[in-house]
Amino acid sequence: MKLEHVDPGDKKFRDWMRHYRKEINGEAPPDDWLDQYLGVLFKDQGKTRHIWWAVDQARKVGFAVATLQRGMVDGRSQGMVAEVFIYPEYRREGLGRRLSEAVIEFLRAQGAGEIYAAVVAGNVRGLRFWEACGFQIARYSMVYRPEARQEEEEEEEL
Numbered sequence: 001m002k003l004e005h006v007d008p009g010d011k012k013f014r015d016w017m018r019h020y021r022k023e024i025n026g027e028a029p030p031d032d033w034l035d036q037y038l039g040v041l042f043k044d045q046g047k048t049r050h051i052w053w054a055v056d057q058a059r060k061v062g063f064a065v066a067t068l069q070r071g072m073v074d075g076r077s078q079g080m081v082a083e084v085f086i087y088p089e090y091r092r093e094g095l096g097r098r099l100s101e102a103v104i105e106f107l108r109a110q111g112a113g114e115i116y117a118a119v120v121a122g123n124v125r126g127l128r129f130w131e132a133c134g135f136q137i138a139r140y141s142m143v144y145r146p147e148a149r150q151e152e153e154e155e156e157e158l
Helices: 011-025 031-043 095-109 124-132 146-157
Strands: 002-005 049-056 059-070 077-086 112-117
Touching (some): 002 095, 011 031, 011 059, 011 077, 031 049, 059 095, 077 095, 095 112
Parallel strands (some): 077 112
Antiparallel strands (some): 049 059
């Protein structure tokens, strides 16, 4: 599996990011949200963040996003595999595992002592995938979204 950096203006990447976000969230993101997200995503491309095409036998089969940061306590580098996506037509061929191995190899070569993977709540398939790649659940990450709570309360009133 070869990793090739994605160009920030790549329309194919934008289309596949939309597809990926729809798959994990149940609906496609609005265009303005997606444009803003991609702007933030590419801001640190090649510095602390890496966005790659997954290339197998000269064909783009998916993509990955990873970050590399210094740990706050011990100063050691920590890697984070933030997003991994294999196009549906290439799934069940072992390409996801090969992509994750390539990303992990890159992060380790950059000095990452620990590598984390992010999985959206409810994504059991993603959780099982990372466990099969040798990852363990180390912590739960919670998010506070006051606007989501307000929407829930409004629905309960109806």
